[in-house]
Amino acid sequence: MKMLPLPDGPLGDLHRRLRDLHRDAGLPGAPHMAAKTDYTHSTMRRLMVDAATPRWPVLLAALVRLCPLAQWPLEPTIREFHRLFEAVTSDASTGTDVAPAPVLVDDPAESARQAGSTSARALVVGVNTDRAGLVDAHVSELGDVLLELNGRRTDRVHVVTDLPAADVEPTLRRLSAVIDPPDEQLVHLIGPGAHGSRSVYFAATEPADGLHLGAFLERLEDVKGPNTLVLLDIAVSASDGTHNPQRWRLLSGHDGRVAVLGVVIPGQPQLLGRFSEAVAVVLRRLHQGTLPIHPREPFVPLSYLRDAIRRELTLTPGKAPLPAHFFVDDVPVGNLEQAKFVLNRRYRPDNGVRLELAQDDEARAFLDELAAEAPALDPGHYFGRAAGRPGADVRSPVLFSGREAELSTLQTWLDEQAPATALRVVTGQPGAGKSALLGMIVCAAHPSLAALRVFGSARRQPPGTFAAAHARGLLVQEVVRSIAVQLGLGREVRAASELLAALAARPADAAVPSIVIDALDEATAPREHLDLLLLPLAALERATAPGRPACRLLVGTRPWPEFEQLIRRATATGGLCDLDEVPWARQRDELSTYLSRRLQTPFFDEHAFGEADAETLARRIADNLTDPRRNRAARGGPFLVAVLHAHRLMRAASRPGADPMSLRVPAHLGEVLELDLAARSPDRLLRPMLVALAQARGAGIPERLLRDTTATMATAFQRRSAPQARRIPRPSEDRIADLLASVSFYLRRSPGPDGTTHYRFFHQALSDYMTEHPGGPSEDWR
Numbered sequence: 001m002k003m004l005p006l007p008d009g010p011l012g013d014l015h016r017r018l019r020d021l022h023r024d025a026g027l028p029g030a031p032h033m034a035a036k037t038d039y040t041h042s043t044m045r046r047l048m049v050d051a052a053t054p055r056w057p058v059l060l061a062a063l064v065r066l067c068p069l070a071q072w073p074l075e076p077t078i079r080e081f082h083r084l085f086e087a088v089t090s091d092a093s094t095g096t097d098v099a100p101a102p103v104l105v106d107d108p109a110e111s112a113r114q115a116g117s118t119s120a121r122a123l124v125v126g127v128n129t130d131r132a133g134l135v136d137a138h139v140s141e142l143g144d145v146l147l148e149l150n151g152r153r154t155d156r157v158h159v160v161t162d163l164p165a166a167d168v169e170p171t172l173r174r175l176s177a178v179i180d181p182p183d184e185q186l187v188h189l190i191g192p193g194a195h196g197s198r199s200v201y202f203a204a205t206e207p208a209d210g211l212h213l214g215a216f217l218e219r220l221e222d223v224k225g226p227n228t229l230v231l232l233d234i235a236v237s238a239s240d241g242t243h244n245p246q247r248w249r250l251l252s253g254h255d256g257r258v259a260v261l262g263v264v265i266p267g268q269p270q271l272l273g274r275f276s277e278a279v280a281v282v283l284r285r286l287h288q289g290t291l292p293i294h295p296r297e298p299f300v301p302l303s304y305l306r307d308a309i310r311r312e313l314t315l316t317p318g319k320a321p322l323p324a325h326f327f328v329d330d331v332p333v334g335n336l337e338q339a340k341f342v343l344n345r346r347y348r349p350d351n352g353v354r355l356e357l358a359q360d361d362e363a364r365a366f367l368d369e370l371a372a373e374a375p376a377l378d379p380g381h382y383f384g385r386a387a388g389r390p391g392a393d394v395r396s397p398v399l400f401s402g403r404e405a406e407l408s409t410l411q412t413w414l415d416e417q418a419p420a421t422a423l424r425v426v427t428g429q430p431g432a433g434k435s436a437l438l439g440m441i442v443c444a445a446h447p448s449l450a451a452l453r454v455f456g457s458a459r460r461q462p463p464g465t466f467a468a469a470h471a472r473g474l475l476v477q478e479v480v481r482s483i484a485v486q487l488g489l490g491r492e493v494r495a496a497s498e499l500l501a502a503l504a505a506r507p508a509d510a511a512v513p514s515i516v517i518d519a520l521d522e523a524t525a526p527r528e529h530l531d532l533l534l535l536p537l538a539a540l541e542r543a544t545a546p547g548r549p550a551c552r553l554l555v556g557t558r559p560w561p562e563f564e565q566l567i568r569r570a571t572a573t574g575g576l577c578d579l580d581e582v583p584w585a586r587q588r589d590e591l592s593t594y595l596s597r598r599l600q601t602p603f604f605d606e607h608a609f610g611e612a613d614a615e616t617l618a619r620r621i622a623d624n625l626t627d628p629r630r631n632r633a634a635r636g637g638p639f640l641v642a643v644l645h646a647h648r649l650m651r652a653a654s655r656p657g658a659d660p661m662s663l664r665v666p667a668h669l670g671e672v673l674e675l676d677l678a679a680r681s682p683d684r685l686l687r688p689m690l691v692a693l694a695q696a697r698g699a700g701i702p703e704r705l706l707r708d709t710t711a712t713m714a715t716a717f718q719r720r721s722a723p724q725a726r727r728i729p730r731p732s733e734d735r736i737a738d739l740l741a742s743v744s745f746y747l748r749r750s751p752g753p754d755g756t757t758h759y760r761f762f763h764q765a766l767s768d769y770m771t772e773h774p775g776g777p778s779e780d781w782r
Contacts, residue, residue, distance in 0.1 A: 006051055010087035015051045017084060018062070021077070022048060024070035033065050034744075035737035053088055064289045064345070074288065122146045125168055126161045127191030127203045135190055136161055138233075138276040142188060145283045149342065164203070168211050169219070184340045185226050190233040190276050193264070200264055202234060221258045229302070229341045231279060232262025232328055235272040260330040261306050263322060274322065278312035289345040290733075292703050292756045300342040302331055304756060311704070376482030378470035379442075379449055380750065381518070384762065386439030386455075388594060388643070398455070399597050402590025403437050406577050410441055411459060414514055414552065422549035423538040425570040427559040428579030430765035431640025431669065434556040437579070438518050441554070442468045445514070448486070461514065464488035468516040471523035472764065473698045476532050479517065487513050496532040500540055500550075508545040512552060520557035522764050524697075530566060538569060579637075584626050591638055592622035598646045606650035617661065621645060624665035640765060644672045647745055670769050673746075674777045680742075685731055687776070688713035689739050693761055694770035699750040700758030707736050717775060 006012040022028070030045035047054050047062055063081055067074045124146065126139035143159035150156040163171065168189070194201045194210055204210025213232070220228050263275045285291045286300055291308065293300055306329065314321045388399035406426075413419060426434050444455040447463045467486035469479045476496060484493035489502045503513070515537065523529050540550040557563055559578070570576040595618035602608040609617065625638035645666055652660040666672035677687065692709040693701060701709070707730050714728040731739075740747065740759060746766060752758035761767045 010084065011051070011053060014054075014081070014084040014088055017081070018048070018059075021063070021066050021070050021072060024072065025066040026069060028066070028069060031741040032734075032738055033062060035065075035734065035741045054085075056082075056085060059085065061289070068288065068290075122150070122157045122186040122188070123171065124157075124159045124188045125163050125171075125190070125203075126159075127163065134273055138190055138273045138280075142190075142276055142280045142283075145280050145287065146186070148287050149283060166211075168203070169216060184229070186229045186231070186341055188231040188233070188276070188279070189262075190273065191235075192269070192272075193234040193236045195236045195264070195266070200232075200234060200236065202232075217258055217260060226257075227341075228258045230258065230260045230262070231275075232260065232264065233273065233275040233279075234262070235265045235269040236267075238267030258330075259302060260328055261309065262328045263326045264328055265322075265326055271322065274313060274319070275309070278309050281312050282308045283342065286342055287345060293344045297344050299340045300344050302341065305342060306331060376469040376471075376474055376478055377446075377448070377467075377486065378472075379446075380748070381435070381470045381472075382439040382442040382446075382468065383449075384439070384748070385435040386443045388436060388598065397597075397601060399594060399601060400436055400440055401594045401597065402586075403433065403440075403579075406437055406579075407440060409577070410437070410554065411444075414441070414445060414461075414554075415459070417512070419512060419549060419552055421573040421575050422540070422551065422553055423566075423570050423573065424552075424554050424575040424577065425567055426554070426556045426577045426579065427567065429637045430558065430768070431637030431763070432579040433637065433639045434579060435518055436639065437577075438468075438516055438554065438556045442516055462511070465511050465513045466516075467513065468518070470518050471526075471529065472519040473522065473524055475524050476529045479523075479529065480533065483515055487515075496536070499533070500536055503537075503550040504540055504543045506542060506544070506550070508542065508548075512549060514552040514554065516554045516556075518556040519764070520555055520563065521560055527562060530563065534566060535569075538566070584628055587638060588622045588626040591625060591642055592618045594618075594639070595621055595642055595646060598643075599650065602650055606647065607653035608650070609653065613661070617649065621665050624667075640763060641666060641669055641672055644669070644676075648672060648676055669765055670773065670777060673766065673769060683739070684718070684728070685710055685714050685735070686739055686743070687774075688717055689736070690743065690770050691774045693747070693759060694767040694774075696758070696760035696767070698758075699752045700748065700760035702752055702756050702758050703733070703736060703740070704756070706740075706759065707731050707733070710736065710739075713774075720775070 006015050030048070033044040033048075043058055044062060046052075047058055059081060060078065063078055064074065066072075067077050124139055124143050126135045139159055139161055143157060146157045158171070160171070189202050191203055193213075194204050199212055199214035201210030202213055217230065220230075263271075265271045282291070282305065286293070286305075293304065310327070386398060386400050388401075410424065413421075413424060426437055428434050440455075443449055444459045445461045446466050446468055447461055449455070464487055467483045469482050471479055477494060480496050480499050481491070481494055484499055484502070485491060487503075489499070493499050493502055506513075517529075517534065520526055520529060520534070534553065534555060537551060537553045542548045542550045555566065557566075559567060559580075567576060592615075596611075596614045599609045599614035599617055600611060621642060622638075625641055649660045649663060652663060666675060680686070689706065689710040691713050692706055695701070695709075711728050711730045715725070718725045718728065746761055747759050748762040750758050750760075761770075
């Protein structure tokens with residue numbers, strides 16, 4: 001990265017120190033710096049190159065990423081940079097109008113309290129065995145990590161060794177009385193134990209001398225007190241050989257205030273401490289923000305913490321996995337999943353603050369949060385299509401242009417108090433602009449998206465009268481539940497028949513609600529959506545006002561034969577909008593207008609064109625893509641190909657010596673994607689990863705699974721030409737993160753059900769192409 005000259009004063013001091021850190025980290029590029037953060041590489045590039053006043057969240061993310069690479073201590077470095085940042089924002093000579101710097105909170109508990117909660121205090125108890133000193137080392141390491149998590153507050157973390165078994169419970173009670181009100185607590189026990197007929201005893205070689213863990217846990221459950229996570233790392237004498245996994249279930253019938261995770265190791269004392277090592281590694285990564293917990297999660301889901309510890313135990317190089325029957329896993333379902341045991345350092349604050357900070361992928365988290373009550377709404381999908389550009393910065397311009405006639409017709413229909421027709425359908429090939437048109441409708445009308453002020457408020461519908469769903473990968477029941485919640489019909493509505501009955505029973509004078517369903521062709525079992533929901537909705541009348549439609553229904557889909565009945569019904573009432581039938585001349589003008597604006601609006605690592613060059617290029621591209629001789633059967637309508645080609649041109653313009661004006665216009669989606677991949681340095685993992693991403697369903701594929709799938713795909717590709725080739729090893733977290741960052745333009749990031757970030761292509765046509773061409777383009781692709 002070519003750095004700009006440094007200014008004088010506090011701002012220069014801050015950037016000079018940042019460049020020192022960057023140098024000691026090995027001068028990583030912007031994509032590497034952005035990997036595993038919630039920012040794009042263009043944001044990191046601006047931070048390092050522009051020498052301007054940074055935003056604190058971006059600077060903090062860079063510090064968390066660079067410090068381990070440079071081997072700088074994290075917490076002292078953060079405090080040093082915060083002092084430098086405060087000096088910048090308080091210095092009048094900078095000439096900037098910057099809000100006061102957010103206070104760096106050493107105590108994650110206080111940071112969590114700003115989100116309405118606290119973090120867990122901790123007790124670590126270690127009892128030495130004949131492996132002198134090893135337990136002490138594990139206790140010390142774990143205690144140090146927990147102190148970091150608690151801002152070095154020794155009143156919140158207590159580490160003791162060789163504590164008599166009888167003193168464990170009184171010690172915990174004393175700690176519980178220190179903090180008022182009581183919050184979550186974490187108890188970690190490591191040392192020898194004994195097993196009796198019905199339980200495990202800690203800190204003893206004979207049951208009579210130890211702490212009866214079953215009784216201890218039951219008392220924690222029974223006594224009114226905080227939620228507690230108990231972590232066990234215990235070695236017992238050789239068992240009787242039955243090795244029944246249920247042997248180590250230490251709680252039964254509990255109501256959900258105590259969770260237990262850990263190992264009880266029979267007959268192999270040399271393995272004592274392995275679990276504690278894994279806990280320390282996972283907690284340290286969580287503290288550094290390098291694990292992929294989604295920014296909407298204020299605390300780490302307990303299920304993710306459990307799985308991460310198990311993965312660390314299973315996948316540690318050079319160490320055999322622990323047998324399954326060693327594990328203790330008593331995690332109550334539901335109650336403790338959102339407990340505040342470990343703060344998510346990647347968390348972003350509430351919606352209002354998130355909107356103020358919204359830029360790049362932070363805005364995706366904001367849009368995800370808007371749909372928390374109705375996940376199938378998927379506002380990120382509608383906003384991204386309407387914006388007509390990469391990224392999700394809600395303050396950047398909306399580049400949608402054209403389709404005025406179609407947009408006006410649909411908006412007029414939505415505004416009618418008594419619509420003459422209940423059904424309208426938008427069809428067209430992939431990339432023709434169906435979702436962009438529907439995105440403009442939904443973003444301007446949906447009551448939950450009022451914060452997207454760029455779309456105005458003139459057509460905003462009242463709550464309970466407008467619902468939308470992105471049907472990609474969804475069952476009909478999931479779409480039904482989302483619509484019912486958005487229309488205020490209650491969560492008890494789960495079946496299509498129940499939704500139909502509720503809509504038909506609305507009062508005669510109630511407003512006619514509007515329902516938008518996009519990507520019917522990408523739904524799971526689309527025929528069920530058609531037969532159980534959409535066709536009945538299109539024919540539904542209000543029982544209290546016969547002849548009056550019970551709802552308006554707007555559907556976006558490809559014109560597949562199985563949807564002929566729906567399309568025919570819309571055609572009969574004048575409700576079909578076929579974007580493939582828009583005259584070529586109008587498509588050319590609309591495409592040229594869009595491209596001219598897009599080529600002058602850079603994102604990520606793009607370079608903007610001047611107005612004259614942008615208009616020349618836009619007209620040339622539009623002429624090519626709207627040529628009637630163009631292969632209309634090829635996947636990717638003109639608008640999608642234009643979006644991808646514009647990004648390719650603007651990236652090429654940022655490289656020295658490049659002549660983007662000479663780049664040929666691709667004929668179809670496959671060509672533009674293959675040209676981009678061909679221009680990159682060869683990488684045996686990139687195409688296998690893209691093929692794996694093409695198989696993603698729903699929210700997408702998590703990074704953890706993507707690493708395994710990419711290795712499997714890469715091995716299969718290699719063995720086509722060399723059947724005896726060795727298996728390609730599983731890529732590291734950093735390696736897969738760098739690959740994802742390099743193709744971030746093509747991807748959509750969403751929170752998965754486990755709280756981690758999931759990835760998929762931003763458009764189904766890209767998934768279709770990679771699925772059909774996993775090994776490379778066909779010979780006639782040009």
